[in-house]
Amino acid sequence: KETLVRTMQRNYGLPITGQLDDATVTYMMAARCGHKDAPAEFNTFPNRDHWTTNPVTYKIKGYTPDMSPCQVRNTFKKALRVWEEVTALDFVESQSDNADMIIYFGYQEHGDGYPFDGKDGLLAHAFAAGTHALAGDTHFDEGEFWTLGNGRVADTYFGNANGAPCVFPFIFQNVEYSTCTTAGRDDGMEWCATTRNFDTDRQFGFCPHELLFTYGGNANGDPCTFPFVFLNQTYNTCTYDGRSDGYRWCATTSNFDRDSKWAFCPDRSQGTDGGNANGASCSFPFIFNGNSYSECTTVGRSDYRKWCSTTPNYDTDGKYGFCQGDGYSLFLVAAHEFGHTIGLDHSNSQGALMYPMYQKFTNFRLPQDDINGAQNLYPERRTTPLQPLVLEKCGGDFFVDAMLYFGTEIFIFQEDKFWRWNTAPPGPYPISSQWPDLPSSIDAVYQKPNDGPLVFFKGSKYWMFNGARIMEGYPKHVSTLGLPSTGNFKMDAALNWRRSKRRRRTYFFVKNQFYRYNEEKGKMDRGYPKPMSVWRGVPNNIDAAMEDPTRSRYSMFLKGNKVRYLNNYKVEVLQTDPMEFWLGC
Incomplete structure (x- = not known):
């Protein structure tokens, strides 16, 4: 036993006594990586893999319900950047199952022979x-419980705060709220203020x-339906029944x-x-x-776990749960x-x-011991500057310009x-890196027929480009x-509608109307604009449109997080998917 203790103390950089003193026991019981240890400062694997x-x-x-998929992706980008900054390695996200690294969250035995322990x-x-x-x-x-180390990370969605996180406590109608609430709403949707006082700021x-x-699941992001029937029982809330993985x-x-349509529920803020x-x-x-x-408490528990009531009165309702704390x-x-x-070992x-x-x-910075190890394995230095790290915008309204x-x-x-969705790396890239003569953002774009120029719109102006080169005389009104x-x-x-002969018709969509432009004659067709209702199933104020790259008889219309597929010959939307489902993420 003493030999094992001495080995453990050596691996953890502790005084090597062979005794189970308080410091050694504390380290033995602490949360840790599941990889085996080896005694050294920076350390590589035996074969220098x-x-x-x-x-x-x-x-x-796979993702965790503790954080939004967007937050998870951004966090992994930041973590990989730690090693990109001290080596010449570049890490690129891929949608291929043959990617070099496969990353996911697993529960207990999760398929690799090395089960987790809860x-x-x-x-x-x-x-x-x-x-x-x-x-x-x-x-x-x-x-x-996965966080950024200081409690749950909670974006907000829709509303008017552009994805800003909740601020607790906040004031609404002179009442203080310390959690998301349905107060003031009759649709059951929980909301929060993103400043201390909703009454004054309205955010x-x-x-x-x-x-x-x-x-997850197979429902393409659709919301839950309550009540629902599962194994002939009726459920009015999300449930753990039928699963052993804690989801x-x-x-x-x-x-x-009957329908077998299901999905995982996001964790509440x-x-x-x-x-x-x-x-x-x-x-x-x-x-x-x-x-x-007014906060989580250990009162009433012999195990000292913090808990709270999930209704205003535990004495009458008996509903409770354990508080999550800071998480990892x-x-x-x-x-x-x-x-x-x-x-690195x-x-x-x-x-x-x-x-x-x-x-x-x-204020994390990679310690020198880790830098020494990484550069021992990868002595080559970068020959070109590391590109700025571009993160996704989480929360808010999902949109495409x-x-x-x-x-x-x-x-x-x-x-x-x-x-650039069909290439690697897909981006994101600054618009200015490809089209430096454009404004910083655009409203719409299309390509003229027969591999013609690209036409970009922003406000009351439009630009025409041959590839990345602006054409003479642009922008125009x-x-x-x-x-x-x-x-x-x-x-x-x-x-530019594929159905039209020689693709001579281009349609411009503006609020609740559309215009038809004759590319051959270079002018707008008579009788336009017309109401959007002509395009059955396409909403007003769409975000974007393009031809379906996989089906010649269809066009795609985007609004919010939905993609609507319009049959060009029936002029009717016949299919709707979540944007994330179409993108494969």
């Missing part, structure tokens, strides 16, 4: 670069909720037994764990044994595990990121960025196309 190709691709195959204990594990099937793969224990967003969206789920139609409230949020203040509580920083754990994937330097035990860092099918690529424009000359004009979308 490392990436021999660059860039390295990764695919995220809450605390082992947090994650990763496999070093190599040629075997699991090389580079990284798995996180879904039994943990709000909707909180993550199963009536707003779901993820809450719901049906997205009224009868799962201040949701609880365990108890009997199915993940409902704490309700503050609440009454317990006649006393009022997904960024820090991911950065550590990605260190394993590039070839554990370090016994207590300040190192690759130290085996979970540590919190303030414009889309373009150009050659074999799909270009997606959002604010000052664009993505939209009135030269026969469109309104008003100063507040905004094009919603432009579509």
